[in-house]
Amino acid sequence: MATHHKKTFAANEIIFRQGDLGDCAYLIESGRVSVFIEKGNEEIPLKILGEGEVFGEMSLIDSIPRSASCRSVDRCSLIVVTKDQLIDRIKSADPVVRLLMKALLERLRDQNAILRNEALAPSLPGDQSVFEKQEALQKMSLENRLASALDEDEFTPYYQPIYSLKTKNIVGCEALIRWLGKDGKIISPASYIDALEDSSLILQAGQMMIDKSLRDLPDLISQFKNSDFFVSINVGGRQFSHPDFLAKLEESRNRAQVSSHQIKLELTERIMMNGPLALATLRECRLKGYKLALDDFGTGFSSLQYLTQMPLSDLKIDRSFTSRMNQDQKSLSIVQTLIHMARLLGLSLIAEGIETLDQLKSFEAMGVEMGQGYYFEKPMPIEAFLQLQSQVKAG
Ligand code: C2E
Ligand code: CA
Ligand code: CA
Numbered sequence: 178m179a180t181h182h183k184k185t186f187a188a189n190e191i192i193f194r195q196g197d198l199g200d201c202a203y204l205i206e207s208g209r210v211s212v213f214i215e216k217g218n219e220e221i222p223l224k225i226l227g228e229g230e231v232f233g234e235m236s237l238i239d240s241i242p243r244s245a246s247c248r249s250v251d252r253c254s255l256i257v258v259t260k261d262q263l264i265d266r267i268k269s270a271d272p273v274v275r276l277l278m279k280a281l282l283e284r285l286r287d288q289n290a291i292l293r294n295e296a297l298a299p300s301l302p303g304d305q306s307v308f309e310k311q312e313a314l315q316k317m318s319l320e321n322r323l324a325s326a327l328d329e330d331e332f333t334p335y336y337q338p339i340y341s342l343k344t345k346n347i348v349g350c351e352a353l354i355r356w357l358g359k360d361g362k363i364i365s366p367a368s369y370i371d372a373l374e375d376s377s378l379i380l381q382a383g384q385m386m387i388d389k390s391l392r393d394l395p396d397l398i399s400q401f402k403n404s405d406f407f408v409s410i411n412v413g414g415r416q417f418s419h420p421d422f423l424a425k426l427e428e429s430r431n432r433a434q435v436s437s438h439q440i441k442l443e444l445t446e447r448i449m450m451n452g453p454l455a456l457a458t459l460r461e462c463r464l465k466g467y468k469l470a471l472d473d474f475g476t477g478f479s480s481l482q483y484l485t486q487m488p489l490s491d492l493k494i495d496r497s498f499t500s501r502m503n504q505d506q507k508s509l510s511i512v513q514t515l516i517h518m519a520r521l522l523g524l525s526l527i528a529e530g531i532e533t534l535d536q537l538k539s540f541e542a543m544g545v546e547m548g549q550g551y552y553f554e555k556p557m558p559i560e561a562f563l564q565l566q567s568q569v570k571a572g
Contacts, residue, residue, distance in 0.1 A: 182256075182257050183206070183254060183255065183256055183257065184203075184254075184255045184257060185252070185253065185254045185255070186208075186249035186252070186253050186255070187249065187252055188249055188250065188251045188252055189248060189249060189250075190248065190249045191246065191247070191248050192210065192233075192247040192248060192249060192255070193233065193243055193246065193247055194215070194243065194246045195214065195215050195242075195243055195244060195245050195246045195293075196242050196243060197242060197243045198236075198242055198243075199233055199236035199242070199243045200236060200237075200259070200260050201233065201236070201237070201257050201258060201259050201260065202231055202232065202233040202234040202236065202237050202257075202258045202263075203231065203232055203233050203247075203255040203256065203257060203258065204229075204230075204231050204255065204256040204258055205226060205227060205228050205229065205230050205231075205232075205253060205254075205255055205256075206228065206253075206254040206255060206256055207228055207252075207253060207254045208227075208228075208249060208250070208251050208252055208253025208254060209225055209226065209227050209249070209250040209251055209253065210225070210226045210227075210230075210232060210247055210248070210249055210250060210253060210255075211224070211225050211226075211247065211248050211249075211250050212224045212225075212226065212232060212245050212246070212247050213245060213246055213247075213248070214244075214245050214246070214289055214292045214293055215246055215293075216292070216293050216294060220246075221292055223245060223292075225250060231258070232247055233247065234258075235282055235285065235286070236260075237258070237260050237263050237264075237267075241286065244285070244286050244289040244290065245289055271316075271375070272309060272312040272313040272316050273313045273316055273317060275309055275313070276309055276310060276313040279309065316372065319369065319372050320372055320376055320378065323369060323372060323373060323376075323378050323382075324378060326356060326358075327378060327381050327382060327385070330385075331356055331357050331358065331359070332354055332355065332356055332357070332382060332385055332386075333354075333355055333357060333389060333558070334352040334353065334354060334355070334386055334389050334390045334393070334559075335352075335353050335354075335355045335556035335557055335558060336350040336351070336352055336353070336390075336393075336397075336408075336556060336557060336558075336559060336562045337350060337351045337353060337549050337554060337555065337556040337557070338350050338549065338553060338554050338562070338565060339351060339409065339527060339547050339548070339549045340547065340548055340549065340553055340569060341546065341547055342528075342537070342540055342541050342545055342546060342547060342548050343541075343546070344568070345568050345569045346401075346403075346567055346568050347401055347406075347565065347567050347568075347569075348403065348405070348406065348407070348547060349406055349407035349408060349409060349441070349547075350397065350407075350408055350409065350562065351408075351409040351411075351443070351549060351556075352386055352389075352390040352408055352409065352410050352411070353366070353411070353556045354366050354370075354382065354386055354411075355556075356369065373413070374413045374414070374415060377415070379413045379415050379416050380415065380416055380419060383412060383413060383416035384416075384425060384429070386410060386411070387410060387425070387426060387429050388429050388432075390408050390410055391408070391429050391430055391432075391433035391435055391440070392432075392433050393408075393559050394406075394408050394433060394435045394439060394440075395433065395434070395435060396559070396563060397559075397562070397563070398435075398439065400563050400567075401567050402567070403567075405438075405439070406439060407438075407439045407440065407441050407468065408439065408440060408441070409441040409442075409443050409470060410440065410441070410442055410443065411443045411472065412442050412443065412444055412448075414445070414447045414448050414450070414451075417442075417444060417448045417455070417458065418448065418451045418454065418455060418458075422458065423458060423461055423462060423465070426440075426467075427465070436466070437465050437466035437467045438466045438467075438468065440467050440468065441467070441468040441469070441470050441490070441491065442462065442467055442468070442469050442470070443470045443472040443493070444459075444469060444470070444471060444472060444487075445471070445472050445473045445474075445477065446471070446473075446474070446477060446479060446480065446483045447477070449480075449483045449486070449487070456486060456487070459487055459488050460488055463488045463490075468490040468491060469487070469488065469489050469490050469491070470489065470490065470491035470492070470493055470527065471484070471487065471489050471491070471492050471493065472493050472495075473493070473495050474492060474493065474494075474495065474515070475495055475498065475511060475515065476495050476497060481518075484518065484522065485522065489522070489524055490524065490525065491524055491525045491526070491527055492515065492518075492519045492522075492524045492525070492526055492527070493526075493527045493528075493529055494512060494515060494516075494526060494527070494528045494529060494540075494545070495529060495530075496529045496530025496550075497530075498511055498512050498515075499512075499528055499529060499530040499531060499532075499536055499540075499550070500530060500532070500536075502536070502539065503533075503535050503536060503539060512543070513543065516543050516544070516545065525546050525547065526545045526546055526547065527545075527546070527547040527548065527549065528540045528545050528547070528548040528549070528550075529548075529549060529550065530549075530550045530551075531548045531549065531550030531551075531552045531553065532550055532551045532552050533552060534552065536550075536552070537552055553569055
């Protein structure tokens with residue numbers, strides 16, 4: 178198997194020939210390389226490349242023979258880039274980007290074939306490229322449908338009540354996005370949240386969620402006669418790191434005439450990938466009075482460092498821990514540790530996904546302040562939420 182290595186060539190040496198099977202590309206460390214096409218005895222020069230440039234890269238994407246030859250112009254030192262080094266990166270690229278890469282490659286090959294006076298290779302899609310095309314098509318078509326659904330205002334927040342585990346009063350709610358299809362079906366975000374977050378559509382969707390839930394907030398506050406009632410809004414990474422995020426949130430809040438202490442932003446650690454900028458926005462949000470809850474802690478690439486750096490007010494215990502904690506000791510230990518850490522950091526706790534009385538009792542016993550889950554209520558439209566009694570019947 179090819180590994181990381183270097184090759185040196187004297188001046189005027191062939192590096193590879195048109196028609197060779199290639200499984201690596203080269204990065205020029207020093208010297209120059211000439212790329213040319215061989216047509217009978219004739220050589221058609223294509224390009225001279227120098228330091229820092231790459232050649233032979235086409236064979237990394239697929240395994241079709243080299244469509245041009247390469248020769249060193251002067252003494253050169255080359256770093257070999259193997260297929261293994263690239264393959265995982267290509268595989269994890271967006272399917273639309275992969276399809277585009279393939280199309281560009283095919284076009285380049287065709288150009289080289291024209292220069293060689295050869296017939297163009299028919300494009301014979303193997304199973305893999307059919308699959309790739311379908312994946313790209315599906316992705317683009319979902320994005321298009323989402324974009325027009327957003328324009329046609331087919332998204333709305335559903336609200337799930339959050340209870341004080343001590344008093345069993347509703348103290349707030351989480352706003353969760355729902356797509357109300359034209360056929361009357363209500364579609365949960367599992368099937369499209371990634372597509373929204375991968376594109377800039379999340380900005381429009383996120384703003385819609387902020388606008389609508391803040392507009393509903395005054396009704397909720399008066400229904401539950403609680404001036405501390407809060408709405409918790411999920412904010413995606415791309416949305417949070419947009420430079421206008423806070424300004425737009427403030428605009429929307431002023432329009433709705435609600436106070437920032439009644440608004441909780443649910444964030445994941447992913448926003449911290451943006452480094453100091455994210456931290457600065459977090460601090461600004463806190464200064465302006467917004468509450469910040471850390472969502473999904475412990476499910477991803479959790480870092481305790483983030484937990485201490487972020488100016489949080491709440492920590493949410495993920496549904497995956499709730500569902501396992503009464504079955505396996507490890508999950509219970511993690512929950513106990515989370516609770517302990519939250520105490521040390523002065524954070525309030527919200528337990529997610531409470532489905533059984535057992536789970537509720539465990540959280541109560543451990544002193545968790547708040548909880549939500551199907552045991553109490555599922556997410557529902559605003560009209561239904563306004564019919565809820567402020568206190569749950571005793572369990
Ligand atoms: P999340 O923020 O962790 O939200 C909790 C999910 O658990 C919600 O799924 C909720 O409906 C569900 N849930 C609540 N209680 C229970 C329970 O007792 N049992 C079970 N099995 N599930 C329960 P949903 O609404 O499908 O949302 C899924 C994810 O989509 C959310 O996970 C969140 O990451 C994302 N999401 C939802 N709305 C938005 C939004 O407006 N913006 C962004 N950026 N993401 C959103
Ligand atoms: Ca959430
Ligand atoms: Ca969660």
